Amino acid sequence: MxxxxxxxxxxxxxxxxxxxxxxxxxxxxxxxxxxxxxxxxxxxxxxxxxxxxxxxxNRRDLLDALAQRGFDRLGAALSEPPDAFALSFDARLVRLARSHVSFAIRHPTLHRWMSEAMSLADASASLLAARDRAFNPAAAIFADGQAQGAVIPGDPEHLGLASFAAVQGLIALSPGGRFGGVVLDTLVGDVIERIILGLRPRS
Incomplete structure (x- = not known):
């Protein structure tokens, strides 16, 4: 530096x-x-x-705090406004995914470091807790979707993880917020639509 x-x-x-x-x-x-x-x-x-x-x-202490602050910011970005609870499960999940993409595009280096920090074998308990808090809205959306009969049974946190992994992968493959010239805001809707189809209860 x-x-x-x-x-x-x-x-x-x-x-x-x-x-x-x-x-x-x-x-x-x-x-x-x-x-x-x-x-x-x-x-x-x-x-x-x-x-x-x-x-x-030391440096590691500062870098852990930086990643934790990033997850705190992401959690604020993913939190739902009061009127979101009147929306369908599909609409809420798409909104959540787009909020995640928007955060990553606005804070690319911070978002990348958050991912790197979580990949470390000795990630601190406080950092893991910050990550879990950030994605609490996803688990809540899936739990509500199950209550409405729109989502298959299962641990809502695990179902939310599948969606998060798909969005995270899309972000990682799309430097500059585009993949193949298409903006992520467009692509993420297509990705979540396919996830939603897989989450539909089977007759």
């Missing part, structure tokens, strides 16, 4: 943790996450390394 090219941010009391996370989110866009230096990030935001260590013991 080249600190001479990064704008020096003023440090305001009580905001250093967020400032360091903001700087880390910018840094992962220009190189591997594990090349980030906590010392360099501290210099970028205009504080000492010691000050930064009051919030993050």
């Amino acid at each position: 080249n600190t001479t090219d990064s704008p020096r941010r003023p440090y305001h009391h009580g905001n250093l943790r967020e400032a360091l996370l903001d700087a880390a989110e910018i840094a992962i866009g220009s190189g591997p996450a594990y090349e980030i230096s906590l010392r360099e990030l501290a210099r970028t935001v205009g504080v000492s390394h010691t000050s930064a260590q009051r919030h993050f013991a």
